Amino acid sequence: MACPARIARGLLTDPARPLHFRFDGRELQGLAGDTLASALLANGVLQVGRSFKYHRPRGIVTAGPEEPCALVDVIGARGREPNLPATTLPLTAGLVAESQNRWPSLRFDLGALADRVAGFLPAGFYYKTFMSPGWGWERLYEPLIRRAAGLGRLEASVGPHADPAETVHDHADVLIVGAGAAGLAAAHRLGATGLRVLLAEQDLAPGGGTLLDGRWARWRESTGAALQSFPTLRCLMRTTVLGAYGHGVFGALETLSAEESARFGGLRERLHVLRVRRVLLATGALERLIAFPANDVPGVMLAGAALRFLTRYGVAAGRRPALFANNDEAYEALFALAAAGVHCAGVIDPRPESRAAARAKALGIAVHSAAVVGAVGGRHAVRTVTITELDGRPRFVLEADALLVSGGHTPVSGLAAQLGAALAWHEPQATWIPELPAPIGRVAGSAHGVCGLAAAARDGYEAGDALAVDLARPHAATEPPTLPPDPEATAIGALWEVRGRGKAFIDLQNDVTADDVRLAVREGYEHLEHMKRYTTFGMATDQGRIGGLLGCAVLAAARGIPVAETGTLRARPFAQPVPFAALAGAEVRAHYRPKRRLPLHAWHESAGATFVSTGLWLRPLVYSREPGWTPVLEEARAVRERVGITDVSSLGKIDVQGADAARFLDFVYANTFSTLAVGRARYGIMLREDGLLLDDGTTSRLAAGHFILTTTTANSASVLEHLEFHRESSCAALDVVLTDILDQWAQFALAGPRAREVLAPLVALDLSNEAFPFMAVAETMIAGVPGRLFRISFSGELAYEIAVPAGAALTLWSALLESGARFDIRPYGLDALNTLRIEKGHVTTAELNGNTTADDLGLQRLLKQQGDFIGRTLAQRPGLTVSERLQLVGVRPVAPTARLRNGSQLVAAQAPGASLGYLTSATRSLEFQGWVGLALLSGGRQRLGQRLLARSPVHDESVEVQILSAHMLDAENTRVRS
Amino acid sequence: MLRIPCPWCGVRDESEFRYRGAAEARRPEAAAGAAAFNAYVYERDNARDWHCEWWLHVAGCRRLLKVVRHTVTHEIRSVEAAPGAPGAERGR
Amino acid sequence: MACAALPADIIELVALRERMQVLKALAARRGLPVPATGWIASGRETLVLCVRPERWLVLTVPAAPGSALAAWQPACAGCAATIELSAGLAALCLTGPAVREVLARGCRLDLHPEVFVPGSAAATSIAQVPVILAALPGGWLLLTPATTAEHFRDWLAATARPFGFATGAGVTVASLAGERAP
Numbered sequence A: 001m002a003c004p005a006r007i008a009r010g011l012l013t014d015p016a017r018p019l020h021f022r023f024d025g026r027e028l029q030g031l032a033g034d035t036l037a038s039a040l041l042a043n044g045v046l047q048v049g050r051s052f053k054y055h056r057p058r059g060i061v062t063a064g065p066e067e068p069c070a071l072v073d074v075i076g077a078r079g080r081e082p083n084l085p086a087t088t089l090p091l092t093a094g095l096v097a098e099s100q101n102r103w104p105s106l107r108f109d110l111g112a113l114a115d116r117v118a119g120f121l122p123a124g125f126y127y128k129t130f131m132s133p134g135w136g137w138e139r140l141y142e143p144l145i146r147r148a149a150g151l152g153r154l155e156a157s158v159g160p161h162a163d164p165a166e167t168v169h170d171h172a173d174v175l176i177v178g179a180g181a182a183g184l185a186a187a188h189r190l191g192a193t194g195l196r197v198l199l200a201e202q203d204l205a206p207g208g209g210t211l212l213d214g215r216w217a218r219w220r221e222s223t224g225a226a227l228q229s230f231p232t233l234r235c236l237m238r239t240t241v242l243g244a245y246g247h248g249v250f251g252a253l254e255t256l257s258a259e260e261s262a263r264f265g266g267l268r269e270r271l272h273v274l275r276v277r278r279v280l281l282a283t284g285a286l287e288r289l290i291a292f293p294a295n296d297v298p299g300v301m302l303a304g305a306a307l308r309f310l311t312r313y314g315v316a317a318g319r320r321p322a323l324f325a326n327n328d329e330a331y332e333a334l335f336a337l338a339a340a341g342v343h344c345a346g347v348i349d350p351r352p353e354s355r356a357a358a359r360a361k362a363l364g365i366a367v368h369s370a371a372v373v374g375a376v377g378g379r380h381a382v383r384t385v386t387i388t389e390l391d392g393r394p395r396f397v398l399e400a401d402a403l404l405v406s407g408g409h410t411p412v413s414g415l416a417a418q419l420g421a422a423l424a425w426h427e428p429q430a431t432w433i434p435e436l437p438a439p440i441g442r443v444a445g446s447a448h449g450v451c452g453l454a455a456a457a458r459d460g461y462e463a464g465d466a467l468a469v470d471l472a473r474p475h476a477a478t479e480p481p482t483l484p485p486d487p488e489a490t491a492i493g494a495l496w497e498v499r500g501r502g503k504a505f506i507d508l509q510n511d512v513t514a515d516d517v518r519l520a521v522r523e524g525y526e527h528l529e530h531m532k533r534y535t536t537f538g539m540a541t542d543q544g545r546i547g548g549l550l551g552c553a554v555l556a557a558a559r560g561i562p563v564a565e566t567g568t569l570r571a572r573p574f575a576q577p578v579p580f581a582a583l584a585g586a587e588v589r590a591h592y593r594p595k596r597r598l599p600l601h602a603w604h605e606s607a608g609a610t611f612v613s614t615g616l617w618l619r620p621l622v623y624s625r626e627p628g629w630t631p632v633l634e635e636a637r638a639v640r641e642r643v644g645i646t647d648v649s650s651l652g653k654i655d656v657q658g659a660d661a662a663r664f665l666d667f668v669y670a671n672t673f674s675t676l677a678v679g680r681a682r683y684g685i686m687l688r689e690d691g692l693l694l695d696d697g698t699t700s701r702l703a704a705g706h707f708i709l710t711t712t713t714a715n716s717a718s719v720l721e722h723l724e725f726h727r728e729s730s731c732a733a734l735d736v737v738l739t740d741i742l743d744q745w746a747q748f749a750l751a752g753p754r755a756r757e758v759l760a761p762l763v764a765l766d767l768s769n770e771a772f773p774f775m776a777v778a779e780t781m782i783a784g785v786p787g788r789l790f791r792i793s794f795s796g797e798l799a800y801e802i803a804v805p806a807g808a809a810l811t812l813w814s815a816l817l818e819s820g821a822r823f824d825i826r827p828y829g830l831d832a833l834n835t836l837r838i839e840k841g842h843v844t845t846a847e848l849n850g851n852t853t854a855d856d857l858g859l860q861r862l863l864k865q866q867g868d869f870i871g872r873t874l875a876q877r878p879g880l881t882v883s884e885r886l887q888l889v890g891v892r893p894v895a896p897t898a899r900l901r902n903g904s905q906l907v908a909a910q911a912p913g914a915s916l917g918y919l920t921s922a923t924r925s926l927e928f929q930g931w932v933g934l935a936l937l938s939g940g941r942q943r944l945g946q947r948l949l950a951r952s953p954v955h956d957e958s959v960e961v962q963i964l965s966a967h968m969l970d971a972e973n974t975r976v977r978s
Numbered sequence B: 001m002l003r004i005p006c007p008w009c010g011v012r013d014e015s016e017f018r019y020r021g022a023a024e025a026r027r028p029e030a031a032a033g034a035a036a037f038n039a040y041v042y043e044r045d046n047a048r049d050w051h052c053e054w055w056l057h058v059a060g061c062r063r064l065l066k067v068v069r070h071t072v073t074h075e076i077r078s079v080e081a082a083p084g085a086p087g088a089e090r091g092r
Numbered sequence C: 001m002a003c004a005a006l007p008a009d010i011i012e013l014v015a016l017r018e019r020m021q022v023l024k025a026l027a028a029r030r031g032l033p034v035p036a037t038g039w040i041a042s043g044r045e046t047l048v049l050c051v052r053p054e055r056w057l058v059l060t061v062p063a064a065p066g067s068a069l070a071a072w073q074p075a076c077a078g079c080a081a082t083i084e085l086s087a088g089l090a091a092l093c094l095t096g097p098a099v100r101e102v103l104a105r106g107c108r109l110d111l112h113p114e115v116f117v118p119g120s121a122a123a124t125s126i127a128q129v130p131v132i133l134a135a136l137p138g139g140w141l142l143l144t145p146a147t148t149a150e151h152f153r154d155w156l157a158a159t160a161r162p163f164g165f166a167t168g169a170g171v172t173v174a175s176l177a178g179e180r181a182p
Ligand SMILES: [Zn+2]
Pocket: B006, B007, B008, B009, B010, B057, B060, B061, B062, B063
């Protein structure tokens, strides 16, 4: 078959399992074990995309997740997924991939005109160019730029068919990040101690750099076997540690193998939240680019990537590759290619001599020492490489079809930096080296600036031993096994940029050039963080990993300071792009938020209730599926004229016991509870310490040292926390016990003129006004169930609230319905409840909105005059007591047919100007013709009888309204006391 | 993310706790006046330093903890039960 | 993993201020274990959990409504608050080798058998719902608020599906406490 560049047997590829795939419509063939990148290279496909800004042809630059250029769209069963690095995308049978950011085709791309006019598109060009006209940005420039720039296309695939996802919480003594030579060595030592160890590796197999050197196979195998024998060590392959979040918390993303994915219903990625005592960062080092003219032509590839493509997949990066490197390690790629029979065009090395260069010469490879690459010929692929002297004079033009580049290696220190690592500049290797504080962990191997596999392994053994000692689990010293010796190497000769004609990129994904950096400096953006934002250097999805230090060095040169003084860019989480679905985990759709169901949920459902979500609760809104007010008003009418019953089980209920219970309530409530008689209830309001209202509710005294406190549904959790906080801080000396009993008790309101007659047959109590008056409370048997009876009313009618253990809810509810049948009793929902309480002028969360005071709501008479309570002092501040404050009033439209709306602004009828207040609640009324509402109105109590406009700009409506007292119904409370 | 060693429950994630503000501030006496309460409710140093603060362990023991945390490094120096509260002396 | 409902009466005993020793003496006289915070102990047909200091949840075999509270309330007067929670908490028993793996998909605690040893108990939240959990020789005891119990059971079933999920039955307070069925 035609895979011209597949020249050897790869470590991971299986020649017996060919796979067909499509790229930009071309039918191609690869092997099982390939990545899309290796399969494309094997087919001789060099150009795989167009660049972000200039639409320049781009090829494959790396062989790993750090890839800046070879990002593709994959079109599969789940639609189009953009921005997947071809270098980590496993090849699967039938894979369909497309290149990005080109139109109409990859080779003939109109956007590439941008490259020809590049003089007009320097860094910061939008800030300067698109200044005027003012409308131009939104209508003209941005749409144009959006079309021209960018990477892949996103197609929404949200909905019930979205991918499954899950989050797994995990714990260990030590997390080792990276299973290369250092990570494996450390794992070997730590695993032997019995400590719980997690070894996370982003690759699909452990080994790291040892996978590229055949001499290390035996060590890798024996170490791997030892690791498998440790019961407390677990390996997470295909797992990238995404970020370090302090206190030993790390996030990691695992890509599932095909078998695991099938077992978990198609789950592709699993998010791990790891909590560990220590971390060992063996994250390796990344090879860096050199900035030279046209260092982005397809065929320019990092030397280490070429070695990976050859060793892992048997693919040659070129038939006639040249190497441009300033360090000995990079030569290994060329040696391996040569050994595989590839003819090497030559080496360009800025150093005068080196051990590796001598080896190359011995192999018959031409070495051009003390030289650099001054230009690359070719647009869609490398054709020639122009070699120049160090002073810029041309020396020689080499014919080559690939240029392998290496500017040295930079430790991968993103996680270390997030953990507050100190970074020290190490001149001999021209790089930063991170060091972690011992209580957090250690860095080992090439991430620690160590060169060579054997040295890295030894560093790993040492780090493992040191961590074992830190964690008080030292073990008997063992001799490290014999390791294949590292080749002797000549030191790196730092080289960052070769200046010449043409664009020299420092950030390939965001198309940032060395000239852009100098422009930034000229314009005053000298600080690294300013330069970054001005040029967008390092701000693409690859976070500029292969050019990060390069950019700093170019900046340093432009400013005339050493590289060490520019500082470093902070790599932030995530280490690689993460699908939102993986972050959301399983907390989506049905599991997005818990649903709180009333004890009678099933009954409400069978009675045809329409449910409404209020907070976490599902509550019956109305017992009808019909829209409109008719069923609501029917339910409300039952209460006003006969009797109705509603489920108020979602109200917060807190049991308060102890010798000091009454004292505690006196302090947390603005009114007094110590004077409340046993067997009585009282309406109470709580303030925050700043003097504003926190919540209201009814509190009952069951015994001298036993109260039941109720809260609004919305505030049940926050009031409990508020009370628990004060119990242990400002009231720490009191004897009081608080218990949340919300879920224990079902509670129903039985309301209406017939309520007493419905209840009487079910209790052995005398319910007469004299024996059981308004605000009376009793613990009694109700319908054969031990319960609590409260004579309290929210609807404004004669009413009882009855609480029974939730398990007996249906027994009681059914008994009440049966007993009420002769009065045509009706269950009523939240809408009818709202109608009833608005007519009565009772407040709820709409008015207790965190901005109102007791005085605003007409409750100032409840504030006790004697004794301290939360909010007492600050409630008296002038700003909270002035008469212009928004005060609670009732509102009715002047024209009975006019509709009121929540949120309408109240303005003066003549010369409407600034808002005087707004409607908080509105309902169709039963007692009055048309609508009624409650409003918060500036100086409201002084405006009773006035006419204002209720304006809803959203609906373009203005309704003339009359301002009334909020107590629109039965102001004397005769009904509730009847 | 903070991991807070609760004296009753052991080390737990920050998400199990509710932050309840600075713990040094003591509630003034009832008659202390508006200025004292204003300072108590609103005035904070917001220093780059060790900070003593209340955390309520709502998802665990529901007890109030006094935590000393560094506002820059987030290092936690000490955690103790709210002093004087019932059972506080027995906190681990 | 199997999930079974555990029928149980549940009351909470909370020591009043400075009355801890009185309560402990009362419990000792009546043969009720009072484990330290973070532990579960079993007595005769009884499980006692302590996940909040000075507070004990007492699980007993279901009897007449209110009888569990009535058995303790008078005796506790002056030394402990007593609260009925039988209907407020749903009790579940999880068994099977995959329990830890399933719980790890929502529970932030370290449930490793050497860390969360048998007899351990803790209050935490799982899948955004408050959960008290305890490791017993016969399985895992979970208590969760009644109003979110259905949601939590749905979550458990969905999460356990890849591991195999079954609805169990026949678990009693006595069997969980390690007593042989009569
Ligand atoms: Zn706790």
